[in-house]
Amino acid sequence: MEQAIQTKKNFTQKRLTYFFILVVGTAVLMNIYTALYSGIYYFRYQSANRQIPVFRQYYSEIDQVISSMDDYVVNETDSDYELAVATLETAQESLNSLKDSVEDALITRELLDLTDMTVILKKQMEVVNDAMNLYHTTGKEAFEGVTDSYEKVTSVYTAIQDEYDPFSEMLLDDTEEIYQTMQKNSILGIGVFIVVFLISGVLMFSQIKYIHHSISGPINELIHSAEEIQQGNFEGAVISLKENTIDEGMLLLIQVFNKMTEQLKLQIETLKENVRVQRQLQESRFKELQMQINPHFMFNTLNMIADFAYLENARQTIVLLNKTAKIFRFSLDFSGKTVNLSREIEELNNYIYIQQQRFGKRIRFLVKMEEDFPDIKIPALILQPLVENSITHGVGMLTSNAEIAIELTHNQKEKKISILIQDNGEGMSQSKLEQVVKDMRSYTTQSAKIGLGNVYLRLKMFFEDHVLMEVKSKEGWGTTVMIEIGYDKEEVSCID
């Protein structure tokens, strides 16, 4: 799980970056492409266009050559001939520059033809010049040579001129062709643009879909989950992270949401439990109130019996009745409360007195307490149930020499008191003792029995870790319950 979460880090950011690079990259590529393409074609078109003026210049130069030659033959001026030759040379240069810039094979062929004819023209002009020189030296008869040779110049000139129309047409066609190709290719280019746009559009769309999916998917799950919670269904509300293409932030949100759902579920369960406990508590209070009715009747009865005893002069009965009433009152008044140890012992003595009257010499009760014993607070009715236990389970079956010793010792240094309730009754087997101890320690308020466990629990609740309670027993030898309580000195006064 942890590994999977790692790969989702910055998911949306990455996808957005990808998307952005695609858009910008496509745009940049297209721009470069368009610029290069139109640049190259512009250059081609321009260079083709430049050929026509050069071509025309060549023809005007050739015209000048012929008119200079005309002048030379008519006026017999050498300077005209020199001018004609010079002009012809520039015309040849024009032709050469044209040849360098032309790529088309047929135009090159045409240019070669023109070059050939220009060379022949030049040679023929030299022939005319020679004829003129001969004419100058030999006189009139040689003039026929001049006219003959000059006719040839004119013939070549006509041939050159005949080339003008088809050649200029070829050049224009070439320019037109470049233009046409450019137009045709630009349509193709637009097609390519559209295809590229479609491809990158599909890629971009997939990115957007990814991003959308990584956000709206979890949100939909959250909404679904919230609806489940609204209907109280916490089981279906937990979002499972099966998708591995969700955003990191979304993952966090879902995790928080899941934790929230679980806590809400826990709180609602606690609330339910509280309500249940509250109801139980109310029920038990009601029972308690009901139970308080009986003691009042009992006290009235006891008082009434005491009155009768007084009338009958039965002193012993009066004392017994008074002691009994005191015990009942104590247990009624202090049940669930704390008392001073001195008061607890006083009430224990009342109890012992009654039991002494009951068992007579069969049981001997011994209460020993060290001097300056601290009068600490303890939960009420701790000692009495233990003594009662000793009577019922310990010495109750013995017919003579039964003894119950209650010993209270005090360790001033360690601020500890220890209470020992010892009987010499029949005791317990090892297994029974273990069972009893186990029952004592696992005692809860729900248990119906009152006894060792109840005492142990109340002591634990009151003194927490400062109390120690142990039971020791041996079959045929008796049982000892030992309680050790640590106390805080400042709070305690001593028992008189």
Add this chain to the structure above:
Amino acid sequence: MKHIMISMGILSFAFTVTFLYLIYEKEEPFREDAKKYICIATEGMYYWNAIHEGIQAADEEMGSYTKWVEFERFDIDEQIRKLKQTQYLDLDGVITVGEPYSDELNQTIQDIVERGIPVALIDTDSKESNRNYYIGTDNHQAGYLAAQEIAKATDYDADVMMIVSKLTHANQNERYEGFVDGLAEYEEMNLVSVIEAEGDKLTMQEQLMEAFLEFPSVEAIFCAESSSTRRLGPFLQQLKKEDLTIIGFDNADTTLEFIKDDFYLGTIAQSSYDIGYEAVACLNRYQEGSKSQEVYTDVTCITKENVDNFLPLRKQSK
């Protein structure tokens, strides 16, 4: 990141390929060692355009350059002038149209041949010029084929008329002879009149009117020349003479339309593309040692059955 690199790589590659494709120059540069020819021929008309195309195709295939120079039809003086101008050029061969009755043209051609430059005559031959090659329609066969077609269509029994430009033109004469030979095979087929239209519309119309008056029995006409073939149809429509069996010459648009409309029976088509192609091929063969040759290209008769095959071909060539 890997995805981005791959996508951008593919896009860049596509762009580069397209760019290079669009920028790539299909033209080949001029080859210095290539043979240079010149073709001095008549301008216009489908027949000559097809010859030009044949020449261009042969050039492309065999790596030669043939310059196309036009002169007006029947202007022999201009043709001679253009031919004479070739002396100023560095050439490996000349293609032109022959005319056996023009001594000056024959002389000019002979001059070129004597300079060591091979000459190929197309369309019309002229043996007197000492030309190296002749490439053209077998005109005798063309006339013969027309006679066969007409005989078939008229149940081998009809009076027939023939239109030529001028019987003194060698190709016209050959077609005439072929036609006569073809008709001679059938006893009932008679050639009653030969009209010399001289390439002129009015001349043709006048003579045709006279011929119809003189020979009302005429059932079929063989028009052995391209321009008269085109003019004949509309004129016959004017005369309301649309029940004649007509075989024309060359496959001009209007001629083909007449065939389609069942007005003309057919037309004799020359393989002009082949003529052009073969002319260049002959000149190339000269370089390899073949010094003289006559090449006759096939003629076919276009009828209603196969006229559709020629109509789209016409449009392509335009």
